[in-house]
Amino acid sequence: TCRLVCVLPSLLSSDCLTANIVKSHRETCQYRVEELQALRWKVFSREEVLAYQSKSVEEMWQRCAYRLTDSIQYVVEFAKRIDGFLELSQNDQIVLLKGGSLEVVLVRMCRSFNPDNGTVFFEGKYGGTEVFKSLGCNDLIASIFEFSQSLCALHLSEQEVALFTAVVLLNPERAWLQDKEKVARLHSHVDVAFKNTLQRSHRDTVLSKLSQKTLQLKSLCSLHIDRLRSFLELRPLLAHSLFPPLYHELFTDSPDAPLE
Numbered sequence: 001t002c003r004l005v006c007v008l009p010s011l012l013s014s015d016c017l018t019a020n021i022v023k024s025h026r027e028t029c030q031y032r033v034e035e036l037q038a039l040r041w042k043v044f045s046r047e048e049v050l051a052y053q054s055k056s057v058e059e060m061w062q063r064c065a066y067r068l069t070d071s072i073q074y075v076v077e078f079a080k081r082i083d084g085f086l087e088l089s090q091n092d093q094i095v096l097l098k099g100g101s102l103e104v105v106l107v108r109m110c111r112s113f114n115p116d117n118g119t120v121f122f123e124g125k126y127g128g129t130e131v132f133k134s135l136g137c138n139d140l141i142a143s144i145f146e147f148s149q150s151l152c153a154l155h156l157s158e159q160e161v162a163l164f165t166a167v168v169l170l171n172p173e174r175a176w177l178q179d180k181e182k183v184a185r186l187h188s189h190v191d192v193a194f195k196n197t198l199q200r201s202h203r204d205t206v207l208s209k210l211s212q213k214t215l216q217l218k219s220l221c222s223l224h225i226d227r228l229r230s231f232l233e234l235r236p237l238l239a240h241s242l243f244p245p246l247y248h249e250l251f252t253d254s255p256d257a258p259l260e
């Protein structure tokens with residue numbers, strides 16, 4: 001039926017794209033939002049927080065880098081299932097993922113954030129900013145929590161998270177794109193699908209708020225890259241053994257193993 005629907009006016013074909021993106025999100029979101037909410041009561045104890053705070057900077061970064069790399073694999077899978085993404089050149093697929101995967105992870109994280117007590121899901125339980133103290137970058141942690149808190153305030157549905165992350169990923173303004181026009185066409189199709197969905201559910205107000213969020217995302221990610229760079233510069237040899245190759249491929253300019 002999807003094929004039949006897609007030959008009808010563009011409005012219906014944007015339904016087709018919406019269905020594809022929502023399905024892709026559901027299949028690659030790593031944790032279902034129901035699961036994450038059911039775990040909110042599992043908060044780290046005082047002892048567990050102290051244990052995290054007594055870990056070395058290296059170990060905490062390694063744990064986070066591992067979880068981030070794991071989450072990014074799901075974002076890569078999400079991208080590959082969006083109609084049109086695999087039709088882009090290999091180069092442009094990698095440029096979009098290098099530039100947008102962390103942004104998608106940070107948007108998805110609002111689903112694992114509990115705005116009632118300001119805790120986030122990490123290694124099986126919920127914890128506040130104090131859990132990440134030994135990372136030594138409290139400004140980055142604080143900005144992640146603030147971003148998650150403000151995104152939660154929009155009460156995005158799973159459909160809206162799916163469409164918003166697809167819009168964030170398919171950004172035609174990423175540097176080094178070969179076929180910018182082709183990405184811009186795909187981006188505009190997703191944007192139209194997103195706008196149609198929001199209008200139908202009388203959620204137009206969310207659109208203007210989300211465009212501000214996109215700006216916050218950009219600064220949050222550049223802050224992350226700066227922090228990561230300064231961290232790696234202090235421990236060049238260690239870092240190479242600490243972080244999975246995909247992490248290096250995405251967040252440092254070192255020409256490591258190609259993104260598979």
Ligand SMILES: CCN1C(=O)COc2cc(N(CC(F)(F)F)S(=O)(=O)c3ccc(C)c(C)c3)ccc21
Nearest residue numbers: 063064065067068071105120121122132141144224
């Ligand atoms: C700022 C980008 N960032 C890093 O620079 C280093 O690794 C990260 C990992 C994660 N994870 C979330 C994910 F698993 F979804 F990726 S986390 O390890 O579960 C985690 C959850 C929540 C917070 C506050 C932090 C600090 C970590 C998120 C962001 C980063």
